[in-house]
Amino acid sequence: MADIILKNVSKDFGSFRAVDDVSLTINSGELFSFLGPSGCGKTTLLRMIAGFEMPTDGSIMLGQTDITHQAPYKREVNTIFQNYSLFPHMSLYDNVAFGLLVKKVPKAEIRDRVHEMLKLVKMQDQAEKSPNQISGGQKQRIAIARALINNPRVLLLDEPLAALDLKLRQHMLIELMNIHDAVGITFIYVTHDQSEAMSISDRLAVMNNGRIVQSGPPDDIYERPASIFSAYFIGDTNMIRGEVTTVHEDYLELNCPDGEGNFFDIDSSFQYAPEVGEQVMLSLRPEKIAISRNKPREQDDINFIKGVIEDILYLGTHTQYIVRVGQLKFRVFSQHKRVYFDDQAPDWEEEVWLFWHDSDTWQIEVKDLDISEAEEFDEVSGMRRYLKRSKS
Numbered sequence: 001m002a003d004i005i006l007k008n009v010s011k012d013f014g015s016f017r018a019v020d021d022v023s024l025t026i027n028s029g030e031l032f033s034f035l036g037p038s039g040c041g042k043t044t045l046l047r048m049i050a051g052f053e054m055p056t057d058g059s060i061m062l063g064q065t066d067i068t069h070q071a072p073y074k075r076e077v078n079t080i081f082q083n084y085s086l087f088p089h090m091s092l093y094d095n096v097a098f099g100l101l102v103k104k105v106p107k108a109e110i111r112d113r114v115h116e117m118l119k120l121v122k123m124q125d126q127a128e129k130s131p132n133q134i135s136g137g138q139k140q141r142i143a144i145a146r147a148l149i150n151n152p153r154v155l156l157l158d159e160p161l162a163a164l165d166l167k168l169r170q171h172m173l174i175e176l177m178n179i180h181d182a183v184g185i186t187f188i189y190v191t192h193d194q195s196e197a198m199s200i201s202d203r204l205a206v207m208n209n210g211r212i213v214q215s216g217p218p219d220d221i222y223e224r225p226a227s228i229f230s231a232y233f234i235g236d237t238n239m240i241r242g243e244v245t246t247v248h249e250d251y252l253e254l255n256c257p258d259g260e261g262n263f264f265d266i267d268s269s270f271q272y273a274p275e276v277g278e279q280v281m282l283s284l285r286p287e288k289i290a291i292s293r294n295k296p297r298e299q300d301d302i303n304f305i306k307g308v309i310e311d312i313l314y315l316g317t318h319t320q321y322i323v324r325v326g327q328l329k330f331r332v333f334s335q336h337k338r339v340y341f342d343d344q345a346p347d348w349e350e351e352v353w354l355f356w357h358d359s360d361t362w363q364i365e366v367k368d369l370d371i372s373e374a375e376e377f378d379e380v381s382g383m384r385r386y387l388k389r390s391k392s
Contacts, residue, residue: 001027001028001063002026002027002028002061003026003027003028003029003062003153003154003186004025004049004060004061004186004188005024005025005060005061006024006045006058006060006061007023007058007059007060008021008023008058008059009021009048009055009057009058010056010057010210011041011044011045011048011056011210012056017210018041018044018210019041019044019048019055020209020210020211021057021058021211022045022058023058024205024212027186028186029184029185029186030202030203031177031180031186031189031200032186032187032189032201032203032204032205033188033190033191033196033197033201033203033204033205034046034188034189034190034191034204034205034207035192035193035194035197035204035205035207035233035234036192036207036208036233037192038192040207040208040209040210041207041209041210041211042190043158043159043190045190045207046079046156046188048060049154049156049188050075050079050156051067051070051071051072051074051075051077052079054068055068062075062076062077062153062154063153076152076153077152077153077154077155078147078148078150078154078156079147079155079156079157080140080143080147080155080156080158081143081158082158082159082160082163083163084131084140084142085143086131086139086142086143086146087131088131088132089130090130090131091127091128091129091130092123092126092127092128092129092130092134092142093114093118093127093128095131095142095146096114096117096118096142096145096146097110097114097149099150100113100114100149113149114127114145114149115127117145117146117149118145120148120179120182120183121141121142121145121175121179122141122175123138123141123142123145126138136163136164136168137164137168137171137172140160140161140164140172141175143160144176144179148179148183148185152185153186154185154186154187154188155185155186155187155188156188156190157176157189157190158190159190159191159192160172160176160189161173161196162191162193169196173196173199173200176200177200189201194233194234194235197218198218198222198234199218201217201218203215203216203217203218204217204218204221206221206229206230206233208229213226213227213229214226214227214230218234222235222285223362224362225237225283225362225364226364226365227364227365228281228283228364231362231364235285236285236333237283237284237285237286238283238284238285238289239281240256240264240281240284240328240361241256241257241280241281241282242254242255242256242257242264242279242282243255243277243278243280244274244276244277244278244279244280245263245276246276247274251265251266252265252266252273252274254280254282257327258325258326258327258328259326259327260305260306260325260326262325262326264282264303264358264361265300265358266282266358266359266361267301267358267359267361274363280363280364281363281364282361282362282363282364283361283362283364284330284356284361284362285360286320286330286332286333287318287333287335288356289332289333289354289355290354290356291323291332291334291346291352291353291354292352292353293346293350293352293353294353295353301358301359302356302357303355303358303361304353304354304355304356305354305355306351306352306353306354307323307324307325307330307351307352307354308324308349308350308351308352309322309323309346309348309349309350309352310322310323310324310329310348310349311348312346312347312348316336317335318333318334318335318336319333319334319336319345320334321333321334321346321352323352323354325354330354332354
């Protein structure tokens, strides 16, 4: 059963199109996220669902009801904003109770429902405090309680954790998931933080330039990006461009133009099969690559290449290596599963072997991409990124 249905929704601000022909269905009880860079249209889309903006074109359905031009207060939708929007002169109890007071709900019922909501967000012992007496994370909990007390059908969250520090954000993500599971209603979450969206969402939509470029479960988008933008925006990746030299029944051979004459095999069982001579783009996640001083044993389903370490960055949970192979640079994540104090890690300017399974590369269609006009440089790793530039 669908809670929110967007049909060809667009929004113009003068000559600027903030949202461009978006169609999407969000299921009842789902925790769905809109993810994208600043200015991609995700907040504008959320504001149209809330009723704070009206679409230029298209329609918005809440279940079987067309709410495209309905006033915000008539929609079974509540919104939680980044700045919490709590009343500073009221106690936390009165902040949570405010919506029920406006509706003139009986006092006894208000008391019971407020206590229920405060217990849900673990703030029942803070009811008489004012907003300036509690932390940012506690303010966010009160904002959630105030939004949920009106029993909305859909809860909209506009970057609700952006003002919190890292540890508190991680804790509040777990709290949000627990609250979502407890109340069972639809949550629509907007963020520019990939880790937030990946960890909290049942499904998510990646947005760029007002359009949805890919939607689906987080693991599907991460492992099988539909575009170069998706591959780069969700985590880190290495892009390898090559020419198909041989097509076998269950794998392809590619000649990689890295100046070293390297050939790669890729598992073609889950991809469309290009023809010999066709240029393809591969996405290879840094954590899929193993690094070693010693050449690995040759196997049919393992690719391996030799390179030189140009940079090393220790990141606690893992070390990031930048390895040059001819004209290419590979980003490699080596996880710290166990520390051996008598084993020396690879060092700068040392020759190493990189190897990975042929099924860990993902083929990306780039037929609509003019690489000569859309080449961008990644200043962090020195790798070439091929991204569509905005026509605006």
